[in-house]
Amino acid sequence: xxxxxxxxxxxxxxxxxxxxxxxxxxxxxxxxxxxxxxxxxxxxxxxxxxxxxxxxxxxxxxxxxxxxxxxxxxxxxxxxxxxxxxxxxxxxxxxxxxxxxxxxxxxxxxxxxxxxxxxxxxxxxxxxxxxxxxxxxxxxxxxxxxxxxxxxxxxxxxxxxxxxxxxxxxxxxxxxxxxxxxxxxxxxxxxxxxxxxxxxxxxxxxxxxxxxxxxxxxxxxxxxxxxxxxxxxxxxxxxxxxxxxxxxxxxxxxxxxxxxxxxxxxxxxxxxxxxxxxxxxxxxxxxxxxxxxxxxxxxxxxxxxxxxxxxxxxxxxx
Amino acid sequence: xxxxxxxxxxxxxxxxxxxxxxxxxxxxxxxxxxxxxxxxxxxxxxxxxxxxxxxxxxxxxxxxxxxxxxxxxxxxxxxxxxxxxxxxxxxxxxxxxxxxxxxxxxxxxxxxxxxxxxxxxxxxxxxxxxxxxxxxxxxxxxxxxxxxxxxxxxxxxxxxxxxxxxxxxxxxxxxxxxxxxxxxxxxxxxxxxxxxxxxxxxxxxxxxxxxxxxxxxxxxxxxxxxxxxxxxxxxxxx
Numbered sequence: 001x002x003x004x005x006x007x008x009x010x011x012x013x014x015x016x017x018x019x020x021x022x023x024x025x026x027x028x029x030x031x032x033x034x035x036x037x038x039x040x041x042x043x044x045x046x047x048x049x050x051x052x053x054x055x056x057x058x059x060x061x062x063x064x065x066x067x068x069x070x071x072x073x074x075x076x077x078x079x080x081x082x083x084x085x086x087x088x089x090x091x092x093x094x095x096x097x098x099x100x101x102x103x104x105x106x107x108x109x110x111x112x113x114x115x116x117x118x119x120x121x122x123x124x125x126x127x128x129x130x131x132x133x134x135x136x137x138x139x140x141x142x143x144x145x146x147x148x149x150x151x152x153x154x155x156x157x158x159x160x161x162x163x164x165x166x167x168x169x170x171x172x173x174x175x176x177x178x179x180x181x182x183x184x185x186x187x188x189x190x191x192x193x194x195x196x197x198x199x200x201x202x203x204x205x206x207x208x209x210x211x212x213x214x215x216x217x218x219x220x221x222x223x224x225x226x227x228x229x230x231x232x233x234x235x236x237x238x239x240x241x242x243x244x245x246x247x248x249x250x251x252x253x254x255x256x257x258x259x260x261x262x263x264x265x266x267x268x269x270x271x272x273x274x275x276x277x278x279x280x281x282x283x284x285x286x287x288x289x290x291x292x293x294x295x296x297x298x299x300x301x302x303x304x305x306x307x308x309x310x311x312x313x314x315x316x317x318x
Numbered sequence: 319x320x321x322x323x324x325x326x327x328x329x330x331x332x333x334x335x336x337x338x339x340x341x342x343x344x345x346x347x348x349x350x351x352x353x354x355x356x357x358x359x360x361x362x363x364x365x366x367x368x369x370x371x372x373x374x375x376x377x378x379x380x381x382x383x384x385x386x387x388x389x390x391x392x393x394x395x396x397x398x399x400x401x402x403x404x405x406x407x408x409x410x411x412x413x414x415x416x417x418x419x420x421x422x423x424x425x426x427x428x429x430x431x432x433x434x435x436x437x438x439x440x441x442x443x444x445x446x447x448x449x450x451x452x453x454x455x456x457x458x459x460x461x462x463x464x465x466x467x468x469x470x471x472x473x474x475x476x477x478x479x480x481x482x483x484x485x486x487x488x489x490x491x492x493x494x495x496x497x498x499x500x501x502x503x504x505x506x507x508x509x510x511x512x513x514x515x516x517x518x519x520x521x522x523x524x525x526x527x528x529x530x531x532x533x534x535x536x537x538x539x540x541x542x543x544x545x546x547x548x549x550x551x552x553x554x555x556x
Binding site for chain 1: 351352353354355356412413414415416418421424425427428429430431432481482484
């Protein structure tokens with residue numbers, strides 16, 4: 001299979017290296033302030049070591065995209081376990097206990113088991129993946145993730161031929177997650193799923209960092225899924241369990257509102273949400289009076305992933 | 319007295335502009351968060367809803383307290399609801415979409431929650447246009463009929479607000495509760511008034527009851543007279 005990776009890079013879209021290095025300086029300077037006991041903001045307090053300053057870019061990384069400022073990505077994220085409000089969720093997420101962390105891998109695999117996160121990372125090569133993230137709420141951002149292909153973790157545990165789907169389960173930590181404690185709205189813990197070929201696709205990664213830093217808690221620390229051609233809610237945060245199973249799992253949002261959120265949830269401008277259009281998106285970081293961006297089929301990754309769905313009616317399998 | 323009234327009126331007029339001023343300050347100082355366009359847009363919509371609710375609360379307040387002369391305030395608050403709704407619509411068209419009509423068209427057609435926003439705005443617009451005193455005089459009874467549509471606008475605005483959420487109900491339910499309370503209050507007043515009128519003016523059934531009473535008493539009197547006559551006769555015989 002030939003996997004087309006990136007399109008040609010228009011010169012205008014390349015981020016100025018001076019700005020790029022300056023950003024690092026800013027982060028380092030802020031970290032310095034924290035270490036010397038200076039001003040600590042709730043979001044920055046979490047961006048601790050290790051730093052991945054000069055990671056190689058993955059060949060599937062999309063370099064033609066302009067990266068969204070880190071401060072926006074760190075402060076604009078849904079985390080319903082903590083709050084239905086993005087700002088509140090960001091500050092409450094700082095209570096999440098992420099150390100120690102282990103991931104249980106089970107089901108239709110030859111080598112099931114519980115693996116410490118450090119042991120998993122010890123066997124993986126981290127790379128940077130610049131992807132566009134398109135939320136079902138019709139906004140998008142470009143995030144430089146630090147992670148590794150999900151496929152290389154799955155290959156380690158040797159899936160059986162009966163493994164047709166992958167089910168992901170997020171952490172259940174009601175003592176730090178108010179909405180889990182209150183049993184509010186969704187069924188907890190959060191569950192997501194992929195078809196095995198989607199899970200094995202080179203674009204599908206597990207992320208442990210972003211912007212050269214470890215993942216902030218509100219952005220899914222310590223380990224999250226990133227599936228760039230699907231709506232953001234498919235990219236489950238704080239994963240504790242990965243099961244390879246025979247039948248399609250029922251994902252959390254699909255269970256909550258089956259007519260609104262399908263199993264596939266591929267980004268598709270032609271298939272509207274029952275109550276709102278998915279035709280266009282607000283790019284975060286753009287200034288006032290800037291038009292919205294035209295949403296692309298499969299979020300612009302069609303040349304790499306469209307073949308996964310050939311012959312399928314995307315309106316039916318939304 | 320007149321001077322004080324005008325003073326309070328101008329004060330209210332100025333206070334209602336504070337949300338806009340506050341929003342402008344937040345915009346100028348980059349205080350709107352990671353998605354400033356959406357934040358600005360939503361805050362304008364929120365204030366329009368709040369003024370709509372305040373407008374609806376005036377008449378019940380007047381009924382309960384029997385204060386008079388609040389009609390001017392009701393009109394002013396209604397116009398502010400229209401003012402913030404207009405800014406909300408302009409923010410959508412200009413700031414969010416930069417007047418790219420092809421994208422706006424698809425967005426409106428495909429987004430059901432926007433249909434209810436459009437419905438609410440059309441109603442509020444027509445109420446604002448017929449707000450001046452001369453329009454009220456010219457329209458006569460129709461004015462009140464038209465302005466009762468404010469409840470439809472309120473309902474549509476709640477759906478508009480609720481349907482763009484992924485499923486978080488708390489705030490729209492709070493607004494819905496308020497509009498139900500205000501509407502419920504008016505229904506109560508209406509029912510009470512109807513019952514009063516019914517007691518004062520006899521309806522069909524009442525007339526029948528009265529007639530029956532009249533006839534019955536007539537029959538009883540007749541019988542009494544007959545009895546008395548019979549008694550007289552028997553006494554005469556003995």
